[in-house]
Amino acid sequence: MLFNPQLIQKYDKPGPRYTSYPPATFFKSGIGQELFREHIIASNQSHPRNLSFYFHVPFCPQLCNFCGCNTGAMPRRDYVELYMKTMMREFETVAQWLDASRPVTQIHWGGGTPNAISMKLVGDVMSLVRKYFTLAEDAEVAMECNPAYVSYKQVDELVDMGFNRISLGIQDFETEVLRRIHRKPSTLPVSDLVKYMQDKGIRVNLDFVYGLPGQSPESFENTIRQAYDANPDRIVTFSYAHVPWVKAAQKELEQYAIPQGTEKLEMFRRTYEKLTRDGYVAIGLDHFAKPDDEMAQALTAHSLHRNFMGYCTISHTGQVYAFGASSITQLDNAYFQNYKDTQAYIDAVTAQETAVDKGYIMTDTDKLCRAVIQEIMCNHFVDLETMAARFQLTYGELQEKLCFNPDALQSFIEDDLVKWENHKLTVFPEGRMFLRNVAMLFDPLYSVGTGQYSRTV
Structure with missing residues (x-):
């Protein structure tokens, strides 16, 4: 890949990320629950036929100030249980509108920090999914995990529930960078944790963010070297998006120098050259996968796909039915987003079984x-x-x-x-x-x- 500073300067401008089309900025409020129901039912006749389920847990034990996700401080246990029971109620409502013969090929848990809540609550949701639907033999069941809250016991519990992919949000191995973004380091040695998961049949992603305060090309190169040595199935390097007009907490980072321009480019250049030289295949904008990984093979076959949950293969792609606060349902004909505020979400499901706040009907x-x-x-x-x-x-x-x-x-x-x-x-x-x-x-x-x-x- 050519890393030309002049071209970077020429083409670097604001633009959509295209995790969906149209982008979520075009979603409109006032979408009625009946219209949502009609489109869910109609989606049974659309393609892809496969089902993808997304569950959003909008709570974190400690809030990172760089994060652009919809999340908040971890509330008391009874409120978490109320939220999860509400999400299960929402799921049951939608499940009854779906054709149960459609196979489930993808389940994804995001947040927030889904691995910081009780695994029993996660298990209750997974049992409910299996009550209504059949998972395909090769279904991908994934969870985004903060390694600060992962234990070997938790890994075993996730395996027992059928999880087979874990994304560990490392972000950086440097303690000073983590301090500035208010993030705790991994409780367990990451290389040991990756090996333990892989031995249990879990495919592992290690996620990183470049462009954070405290990072330099040299320090991030060291972080990627440690990531490579841990031997994960995929390495993901997200470019930090500084959008304080969306996430006010990011303004706190402005007390530090935030890497930009050529410095940020150099971080990615070193990452790209290291990983592609030493055996990983570059996928899209930010993923690196081993050559035998299904994602690398899909790239070669021109059968790669992308949705709000990230890159995936056509075989695992389904229309996405999303549950929880702020979650976005992606159908062939429409998008629907739930209320972002957790209490507003709970109140809506309690009153009318679903919680759609806004959406977009496709032409x-x-x-x-x-x-x-x-x-x-x-x-x-x-x-x-x-x-x-x-x-x-x-x-x-x-x-x-x-x-x-x-x-x-x-x-x-x-x-x-x-x-x-x-x-x-x-x-x-x-x-x-x-x-x-x-x-x-x-x-x-x-x-x-x-x-x-x-x-x-």
């Missing part, structure tokens, strides 16, 4: 844009002629709906970042840092300017 053009942007972001390639045929359009009609002008690619072509030939777009490895910029050329809604965005690089 045919939205679906086309989503498909094109998905291909660019995941597989670094899109054949617009094939895409036009898929949507029963002429190439000219596709261009018009996307508001796409090939001349807009000229700068990327001149910089040797992409190839445009016979209506096929290929993003070179040198251009992968600018995937968001390329995707924006196929986004007719971007010019509307709804919401503020993090920077693209």
Whole structure:
């Protein structure tokens, strides 16, 4: 990959992250519960047929000030139990609207810190899932875990519940960096924990964030070296997004120097070169996987997908049915987001069984844009002629709906970042840092300017 400071300066600007299309900034309030029910039922006839379930636990024993997730301080135990029982009630309501013959291929627990609550409560939810649905043999059952609260006993409990992937949010191995972001280090040696999980049949991701106060290219290189030595299945390196207008706690970090520009780029450059040189395959913007990992194989086969839960393979991709405060349901035809405030969420489910606060109903053009942007972001390639045929359009009609002008690619072509030939777009490895910029050329809604965005690089 080419790490050119001049190109970084040229293309680094605010833009959507494209974990969904349209971005959540376009969601509208006033979505009725009946409309939500209608779309859930209709989704049984849409594709993908597979079911993906997401459960959100919006509590943390200690709040990190860099985090952009919807979370709050861990409340007393009885309130956590109330929240979890409410989420189970919401799940049962939606479950009755779904076709029980549809296979569950993906379950993901996020937060917050889901591994900081009682494992019995997690087990109650997992039992409820199995009461209504059948998990596919190769279903991925994953949880995001803070290693400060992981024990070997907890790992055993998760295995017994059927979990087979754990993402450990390390963020950084340097104690001073962790102190500045209000995060505790892992209780157990990370390399020992990774091996214990893998011996139990769990595939392990180690997650890191670069661009945090206290980091330098040298210190982050050392962190990645330790990550590599731990031998996880995947290593994930997220770029820190400083958005204090969204997350006020991030303003606290402004008392320190926040790495930007060439310094931040150098962190990623060293990470990329170390991991790709020593056996990992670069996936999308931020993932690195071993060559035999299903995600690396999916990239080769152009069958990689991305949703709010992150990168996944087409085989595991389902329409996403999400539960808990702030969670987002991703259907083929619509998006629905629950109330972000925990008490508002509980009150809504108590009153009407569901808790939808806002959403977005997809148009045919939205679906086309989503498909094109998905291909660019995941597989670094899109054949617009094939895409036009898929949507029963002429190439000219596709261009018009996307508001796409090939001349807009000229700068990327001149910089040797992409190839445009016979209506096929290929993003070179040198251009992968600018995937968001390329995707924006196929986004007719971007010019509307709804919401503020993090920077693209």
